[in-house]
Each structure stands twice: as C-alpha cells, then as structure tokens.
Amino acid sequence: xxxxNGGGAxxxxxxxxxxxxxxxxxxxFSDAARYFQKQxxxxxxxxxxxxxxxxxxxxxxRARVHLALCEQKLxxxxxxxxxxxxxxxxxxxxxxxxEMEQAIEYLSKADKSAxxxxxxxxxxxxxxxxxxxxxxALEHLRIAITLRPSNxxxxxxDDDFQNLSSDPRFxxxxxxxxxxxx
Numbered sequence: 393x394x395x396x397n398g399g400g401a402x403x404x405x406x407x408x409x410x411x412x413x414x415x416x417x418x419x420x421f422s423d424a425a426r427y428f429q430k431q432x433x434x435x436x437x438x439x440x441x442x443x444x445x446x447x448x449x450x451x452x453x454r455a456r457v458h459l460a461l462c463e464q465k466l467x468x469x470x471x472x473x474x475x476x477x478x479x480x481x482x483x484x485x486x487x488x489x490x491e492m493e494q495a496i497e498y499l500s501k502a503d504k505s506a507x508x509x510x511x512x513x514x515x516x517x518x519x520x521x522x523x524x525x526x527x528x529a530l531e532h533l534r535i536a537i538t539l540r541p542s543n544x545x546x547x548x549x550d551d552d553f554q555n556l557s558s559d560p561r562f563x564x565x566x567x568x569x570x571x572x573x574x
Contacts, residue, residue, distance in 0.1 A: 417448035437462035461485040476506030495519045510539035518552035
C-alpha cells in the first residue's frame with residue numbers, strides 16, 4: 393500500500409508538516425495551549441486567533457474550538473447550541489476542561505446530527521479514552537482513522553490516548569502496517 397505522504401498526495405487544503413508555516417502554526421498553537429492551561433485566556437486567545445487564520449487547516453479547526461472556550465472564559469455569552477458544529481465546539485471545550493460526562497453528552501449530540509464526521513469521532517474517542525471506556529474509545533478511533541487515515545499520526549502524539557497506548561488493539565489501529573507482531 394502506498395504511503396499517504398508520498399509525492400505531494402496531500403488532501404486538498406492540508407499543509408505538509410515540514411512546511412515552515414505549519415511548524416510556526418504548531419508552535420503558536422502549543423504556546424496558546426500553555427497560556428490556556430495557565431488560565432491566561434487573553435494571551436491564549438490572541439495566539440489561537442493567529443492559528444485559526446493560518447493555512448494549517450487541522451490546527452486552524454482546533455484553534456477555533458479553543459477560541460470559543462477562551463471567549464467563554466472571558467465572559468462572552470455563548471449562544472445556545474443548534475448545529476452539530478455548536479455541539480462539537482462545546483464538547484471539545486468540556487473535554488479540554490476535563491468535564492467528561494458533559495463532553496460525551498455534547499459530542500454524542502454532534503455525532504447524532506452529523507454522523508461519520510472524523511473530527512467528532514476523534515473527540516468522542518478521546519473523551520471515552522480519558523474516562524477509561526476502552527472498547528468505546530477504540531471503536532470511535534477506528535471510524536476516525538477509516539474516515540481520515542492521517543489521524544493515525546496525530547493520535548500517536550495525543551496525550552488523551554495515553555492510557556490506551558499499551559493496548560494491542562490500539563497499537564494495531566494506530567500503527568497499522570508499520571509494526572511487526574512479536
């Protein structure tokens with residue numbers, strides 16, 4: 393099977409991870425996340441806005457979610473959720489705040505109104521993994537990877553999946569075709 397990152401076979405709109413603009417956006421996102429964790433929402437918001445307008449599509453999507461959370465923390469009233477996107481944003485905000493029951497509730501509503509969206513399945517997998525619901529997390533991960541194989545790379549470095557990392561099913565999913573069974 394051909395390696396998806398071969399000669400320019402990128403999905404439309406996605407940047408090469410070695411592109412200096414992607415690396416700059418990733419650094420800004422990491423810095424913003426640190427400010428957010430330290431509850432410096434103004435500085436985090438400033439950096440997330442920068443990333444949200446970047447060409448690094450997947451980082452921009454995640455930055456917009458964090459931006460909504462910064463605005464919420466800074467006191468801007470949040471409108472009632474109406475769309476799958478609204479529920480997803482709220483679910484990820486609750487996921488980041490480690491309020492798992494609410495995160496799963498919102499993400500499940502997003503999933504029901506927009507089934508088989510890889511980013512929703514990914515977030516559901518993360519929430520269930522953090523809660524220790526291994527089987528449910530793995531099923532959502534399987535779908536997220538099927539819908540978007542490049543999720544494998546991100547999952548490997550996502551701390552939300554740390555407690556799954558020793559599970560052989562997780563290894564098979566995330567490192568498919570790259571590891572030899574021992």
